[in-house]
Amino acid sequence: MSPSDPKFARPEPLAGPIAYVTGEYPKVSHTFIQREIMALRQLGAKVLTCTVRRPLAKTIVGADQQAEAAATYCVMDAALAPRRLLAAHFALLTRSPGRWFSALRLAFATRPPGLKALVWQAFYFAEAGVLARHMQDQGVVHMHNHFGDSSGSLTMLASELSGIPFSITMHGPSLFFEARWWHIDAKVARAGFIACISHFCRSQVMLFSDQIHWDKLRIVHCGVEPTTYGHHPRRDFTGHLVFVGRLDAVKGVSLLLQAFAAARSDYPNAHLTIAGDGPARNMLEAQAKALGVQAAVQFAGYLDESAVTALLDDADMLVLPSFAEGVPVVLMEAMASRLPVIATQVGGVPELVDDGLSGFLVPPGDVENLTVRLRALLGDQGLCARMGEAGRQKVLKEHDIAVEAAWLYQLFAGTGRGLRPADVAAQNGSGGPSFKIDS
8 A cells, every 4th residue: 555545535735844853864774764754755745854973884775775864964963063053052042042941951851860971961952952953944843753762862852942843753672771861751741742663662651651641652653565575476495584683682693593503403404594784793603603504594794675675585484583672674574575473572573473373472582482483484384374474464454654654644744643543544434544634
């Protein structure tokens, strides 16, 4: 389904541009944000992109991301130029001294404890002035932040300085480990709305915010474009496992290598592709060698979206044995590609993966259970096919980026009602999502 589908009512234009603010944009691990922005643009929204700092060049993969990077405003570039920094704050102070001092008080009140954190908060306030002034110059009517940590603090302060409302998409899980450090309560209280990526995420935001603001907490799923995936008929089953993600301890790839080595004793033709990079790569390559499976494991490094799509087309299953997650978009991509998935029972993952239907859920850290599930899929091609089809239907129903972007558009317009788009449909008495934006 796309915004051009006749099922969609063309939304009324927004009052002006929307600005997306993130800590690092664009980069390969945040492709889902770029996908969301593109879907909003297809609906007619003018979306400007802002990054606090520029990502490393190696994390900007492919022509699309390079073009997006070139068009993205970098706050730090301007903040490190003294004249531009002083000019921005002088303009804000002279235009509205009350707002400027209110934002300064807010920065002090929401500082994390400790002298070092106070210094960082001063940096955020300085950068917020640059961002706020840029937003005013561009005629922005709403700022939206992804993640809610330091860039969320900067966005909240920029909103106070400029008078431009803001919202945040909260993901977790790391944000909730430091909820009081990042003052989730203050951000929820001041935001126009909070987009939570799952019911689990929403419950965590509820835990760290005042009940009077819970009606601001909406569920907006991350999504994929289903027509991008699952086009190529599955070729012969070869036992090809894939992992896609950052090579960091939290992703549990070390456990995957152990389980793969154990399962391969029964299925010697099985092979594993690990797509991604990160601080754990050298250790994982050494572990594969120590386990004697280095010849069957390919470390592919960072891949752009088209390369990931091609990898999923060539795979038989995807495995994500993380210790902590929000709702991983790569699981949606794999399920849209008709792949069975094995993932851990963490965060919002059980809301995406139906255990025994579209894949298997295993306890985090349980290598034996992971090995059993690997063997089950490697030994049953029919089960893989059934799970893969069930997974695609789940994504079509709940994680179509066009549907999610249209719902987010409603929230930006101030006309979105209910927890999810289905609630709007129920109020309208229709059988499916309604995305008409009332004027």
